[in-house]
Amino acid sequence: MNYRHSFHAGNFADVVKHAVLARILAHLALKPTPFRVIDTHAGAGLYDLTARDAERTGEWREGIARLDEGPLSPGAEAVLAPFRAALEALAPVAPGKTRKTYPGSPAFIRHALRETDSASLNELHPETFKALTEAMPHDGRLTLNKLDGYLAWKAQVPPSERRGLVLVDPPFEQPDEFARMAAGLKAMARKWPTGIAMLWYPIKDRRGVADFEAAALDSGFAKLSVIELHVDAHDAEGPLAASGLMIANPPWTLNDEMAALLPDLAERLARGPVARWRVEALLEG
Numbered sequence: 254m255n256y257r258h259s260f261h262a263g264n265f266a267d268v269v270k271h272a273v274l275a276r277i278l279a280h281l282a283l284k285p286t287p288f289r290v291i292d293t294h295a296g297a298g299l300y301d302l303t304a305r306d307a308e309r310t311g312e313w314r315e316g317i318a319r320l321d322e323g324p325l326s327p328g329a330e331a332v333l334a335p336f337r338a339a340l341e342a343l344a345p346v347a348p349g350k351t352r353k354t355y356p357g358s359p360a361f362i363r364h365a366l367r368e369t370d371s372a373s374l375n376e377l378h379p380e381t382f383k384a385l386t387e388a389m390p391h392d393g394r395l396t397l398n399k400l401d402g403y404l405a406w407k408a409q410v411p412p413s414e415r416r417g418l419v420l421v422d423p424p425f426e427q428p429d430e431f432a433r434m435a436a437g438l439k440a441m442a443r444k445w446p447t448g449i450a451m452l453w454y455p456i457k458d459r460r461g462v463a464d465f466e467a468a469a470l471d472s473g474f475a476k477l478s479v480i481e482l483h484v485d486a487h488d489a490e491g492p493l494a495a496s497g498l499m500i501a502n503p504p505w506t507l508n509d510e511m512a513a514l515l516p517d518l519a520e521r522l523a524r525g526p527v528a529r530w531r532v533e534a535l536l537e538g
């Protein structure tokens with residue numbers, strides 16, 4: 254377990270992931286009945302962009318810093334609104350100043366919870382877990398577990414609320430990460446076929462991604478969508494250039510919302526001439 258998200262916090266992949274997360278959470282909050290969010294690989298909760306790790310890679314400068322430069326088109330901003338509002342509350346930037354912090358998924362999740370909603374935040378790395386407990390103190394709606402994310406996924410679904418989301422955002426340090434995600438998705442389809450699942454993955458190994466898509470199609474979920482952003486060619490030199498999200502049971506408006514946001518986001522976050530995006534309903538139920 255060498256992965257530290259502090260090197261990558263606020264990069265283009267975090268921006269897309271958290272923009273989609275904020276939209277799904279806003280969708281869940283449309284109904285008054287409570288929901289639960291299970292974050293299998295939670296990370297630290299809040300990242301200091303002035304610290305050595307973030308400074309060393311500077312990935313956030315080609316991610317969230319580009320969104321800090323100003324608004325996208327009105328249509329794209331309408332979709333980005335829950336993400337922008339959460340950012341403003343969790344990690345505001347003083348006028349004329351540079352961003353100093355960027356929130357992690359637990360902070361976006363906590364921000365979206367109402368009094369009766371709840372979240373389970375799972376993180377295995379001892380130091381990162383300590384940082385998470387410090388970033389998320391004294392909140393009865395949250396349960397923090399120093400647990401393996403895949404075990405947590407298995408053990409914590411279905412939640413008693415029967416409404417909610419599982420976010421699976423592993424470090425992709427191990428060669429079997431796609432296989433573990435596919436197995437987890439299949440198990441969830443049996444136990445909680447109406448739950449929303451959101452699985453993040455890097456796009457480097459195209460064969461691995463294609464096999465994962467095939468496995469997801471075979472998982473048992475009736476509705477599946479894929480959302481991708483490529484800021485450069487997937488095999489370009491340098492940091493990660495493309496990432497994807499596999500969404501089971503996406504809210505019915507999500508694909509159209511992302512199709513309105515991603516062209517602008519691709520243009521703003523492009524690192525090379527081949528920036529592109531993809532939103533596709535793989536299964537429509």
Ligand SMILES: C[S@@+](CC[C@H](N)C(=O)[O-])C[C@H]1O[C@@H](n2cnc3c(N)ncnc32)[C@H](O)[C@@H]1O
Pocket residue numbers: 254256257258270293294295296297298356357358359375376377378381400401402403422423424
């Ligand atoms: C990509 S980061 C998560 C980022 C976070 N979801 C966010 O959006 O802000 C992956 C995290 O998983 C943790 N991790 C690694 N192996 C794990 C495991 N088996 N179970 C749970 N967490 C794990 C790492 O320490 C790291 O903090």
